[in-house]
Amino acid sequence: MVLLEIAAQGVRGVAPAGGRLALRAGYNVLSVDGGALRALLDALLYPDPRNGEAVPRSSGATNAPARAGLTLVGNDGITYRVVRDLAGVCQLHKYDSQRRSFGLVSQDLVQVGAKLQELGVPPRERFAALLSMAAAELPSRRATGTSTFRPTVAVRKALGPEQARKKLTELRAELDRAKSSEKLQYQLDGLQSKLFKLEEALKAGEKIRDGLAGAQAARAEMERPGQVLGKLGDIEARLAAFEKAVAKRDDGLARVAEEQAALDAQEALGAPPPLWQDTQFLAGVGGGCLAVLLAIVGMAMRMGVGARYLALLDVPAFGYAGWVALRWIRDLEVQERSSRRRKLVEERERKIGEQCGRETADVRQVMKELELQGIAELRELAIRLADADAVAGEWQRRKEDWETKEETRGALEEKNRVEAALRQVEERLAGDAGGFIRDPHSVEADISRLEGELAMPAAAARTVEEPVLTPAPPGKTVDPIRDLLSRASAELSTDPAGLVKAIQERTSQVLGTLSAQRLVGCLFDTRGVLQVYAGGKQLAVSALPPADADLFYSAVKLVLVERSLAGGKQVAVADDAFTGLPETARRVLARLLKQIAHPGQLLHATADASFREAADHAA
Numbered sequence: 001m002v003l004l005e006i007a008a009q010g011v012r013g014v015a016p017a018g019g020r021l022a023l024r025a026g027y028n029v030l031s032v033d034g035g036a037l038r039a040l041l042d043a044l045l046y047p048d049p050r051n052g053e054a055v056p057r058s059s060g061a062t063n064a065p066a067r068a069g070l071t072l073v074g075n076d077g078i079t080y081r082v083v084r085d086l087a088g089v090c091q092l093h094k095y096d097s098q099r100r101s102f103g104l105v106s107q108d109l110v111q112v113g114a115k116l117q118e119l120g121v122p123p124r125e126r127f128a129a130l131l132s133m134a135a136a137e138l139p140s141r142r143a144t145g146t147s148t149f150r151p152t153v154a155v156r157k158a159l160g161p162e163q164a165r166k167k168l169t170e171l172r173a174e175l176d177r178a179k180s181s182e183k184l185q186y187q188l189d190g191l192q193s194k195l196f197k198l199e200e201a202l203k204a205g206e207k208i209r210d211g212l213a214g215a216q217a218a219r220a221e222m223e224r225p226g227q228v229l230g231k232l233g234d235i236e237a238r239l240a241a242f243e244k245a246v247a248k249r250d251d252g253l254a255r256v257a258e259e260q261a262a263l264d265a266q267e268a269l270g271a272p273p274p275l276w277q278d279t280q281f282l283a284g285v286g287g288g289c290l291a292v293l294l295a296i297v298g299m300a301m302r303m304g305v306g307a308r309y310l311a312l313l314d315v316p317a318f319g320y321a322g323w324v325a326l327r328w329i330r331d332l333e334v335q336e337r338s339s340r341r342r343k344l345v346e347e348r349e350r351k352i353g354e355q356c357g358r359e360t361a362d363v364r365q366v367m368k369e370l371e372l373q374g375i376a377e378l379r380e381l382a383i384r385l386a387d388a389d390a391v392a393g394e395w396q397r398r399k400e401d402w403e404t405k406e407e408t409r410g411a412l413e414e415k416n417r418v419e420a421a422l423r424q425v426e427e428r429l430a431g432d433a434g435g436f437i438r439d440p441h442s443v444e445a446d447i448s449r450l451e452g453e454l455a456m457p458a459a460a461a462r463t464v465e466e467p468v469l470t471p472a473p474p475g476k477t478v479d480p481i482r483d484l485l486s487r488a489s490a491e492l493s494t495d496p497a498g499l500v501k502a503i504q505e506r507t508s509q510v511l512g513t514l515s516a517q518r519l520v521g522c523l524f525d526t527r528g529v530l531q532v533y534a535g536g537k538q539l540a541v542s543a544l545p546p547a548d549a550d551l552f553y554s555a556v557k558l559v560l561v562e563r564s565l566a567g568g569k570q571v572a573v574a575d576d577a578f579t580g581l582p583e584t585a586r587r588v589l590a591r592l593l594k595q596i597a598h599p600g601q602l603l604h605a606t607a608d609a610s611f612r613e614a615a616d617h618a619a
Contacts, residue, residue: 002072030606034575044070079094129491130488133573215388263341363375547580586611593614
């Protein structure tokens with residue numbers, strides 16, 4: 001399970017910009033209140049009618065609805081979303097990749113909680129014991145009173161002489177490896193301290209590298225648009241040519257539209273009627289024929305010489321009819337020319353569109369590939385691409401200028417030497433030590449015990465007492481550290497003593513880091529008392545000052561979180577429980593938290609810059 005997003009409305013202490021916190025795998029540092037974040041996750045991952053009311057409300061939002069949401073990828077690889085009204089209503093949605101939307105799975109609190117556990121949410125007890133760290137759990141902040149815890153004692157037979165001598169040989173070999181490991185660890189700590197100082201000196205370069213990485217990441221997000229735009233060559237020239245071609249097309253189409261409007265007006269007049277239907281033509285022909293007829297009739301009736309002159313009237317009559325006929329022929333020719341002109345105009349319109357299409361085809365293809373709606377969006381994309389290139393180039397120039405400085409080169413060379421030496425020491429530590437190695441003091445204690453057993457009389461069967469942790473009696477107060485070991489061992493199906501043996505080496509390393517090597521070791525003595533080494537002396541953890549007890553508790557909890565996240569697909573939560581540490585220790589711890597979170601996901605609620613600088617993702 002990996003969390004992708006947390007949304008909150010009306011929750012005090014969790015007020016991200018836009019109401020949402022984007023998350024990623026690895027080490028996430030969140031500028032929120034740790035207690036509010038833990039309460040919010042508890043209400044979302046373990047929905048219960050009561051825990052919704054435990055989430056703190058924002059001031060002035062008492063009567064306003066408080067809502068929260070959580071987006072996660074389950075162990076089945078599918079994205080889910082939990083949406084809850086903190087008054088009690090809770091819904092679980094599942095993302096449907098085909099519909100590209102979330103669909104309701106359930107809105108019953110019990111069913112939602114059961115489904116979330118199927119998706120990888122650990123049981124509430126396991127989450128509290130192994131996957132969470134809170135400042136309120138530290139021994140100095142818990143009123144534990146005087147513990148009445150009494151360890152039980154198991155009895156075992158002492159080893160026989162041969163077995164004891166064989167065991168002593170193994171222990172002495174282990175002691176040699178432990179001492180070698182201790183020396184290597186001392187060298188490792190020194191190299192890490194030197195590396196930290198060099199990193200501090202090169203912090204300006206780290207900021208430049210981070211800026212360059214951010215600029216390159218922003219440019220990488222535009223890689224595909226950049227490749228597509230690269231097909232155009234000179235983008236500005238192509239965009240200018242595109243706009244010129246479009247303007248030329250629009251001008252040509254405007255003229256075509258004017259001509260088509262004129263042709264439409266001409267065609268609106270309609271075709272001329274047939275000549276034999278033209279009244280003017282018929283009047284002219286009829287008048288001419290009438291004049292000829294009257295002249296013939298007058299001459300036949302001997303009406304005189306003047307009657308024949310009536311025939312001369314047919315000349316203007318037939319001339320007028322001819323003029324009307326010529327005008328009709330002209331109208332027919334105009335109609336035919338309009339038809340031919342329309343075909344030419346339509347052809348010109350087609351050619352204008354084809355020419356514009358050829359001249360703008362590459363630009364239109366780019367807009368189609370990038371799913372852009374217009375040239376304005378394409379120009380804006382080109383500007384953003386040019387800006388991204390300019391920013392990346394500027395950061396690259398700064399990096400080159402910084403690297404060419406004499407003091408930078410010297411520091412970088414020294415850092416490379418220290419890192420190479422650090423790798424060699426780590427390899428030797430892993431190879432020579434052979435992995436898990438106890439500290440020399442605990443091995444020497446075992447050697448002393450076996451030597452004492454060998455010195456005892458061999459006549460009778462001997463027995464040796466060993467401490468075994470048992471839960472405290474009901475109603476009795478329990479020391480926080482013992483309570484933590486008891487709960488963690490229950491979740492890991494082991495006993496507290498076995499758990500301490502399993503984690504004592506790593507706990508000693510982390511404890512030394514947190515305490516600047518003042519405190520090391522972690523073991524049970526023969527009385528069942530949890531011990532650490534301070535200044536070369538064994539001290540009971542219960543006798544430590546409150547601040548050192550907090551360091552021990554934090555070291556154990558960090559190791560438990562590390563072991564729980566090692567399998568991956570787990571989420572751990574921590575609040576600002578390390579404010580009392582010096583800055584150097586916090587920076588080292590930040591790198592440790594980043595390493596711990598690498599296989600899974602760790603949400604660290606803090607505003608401390610030491611942790612934000614080391615985070616894989618900060619929100």
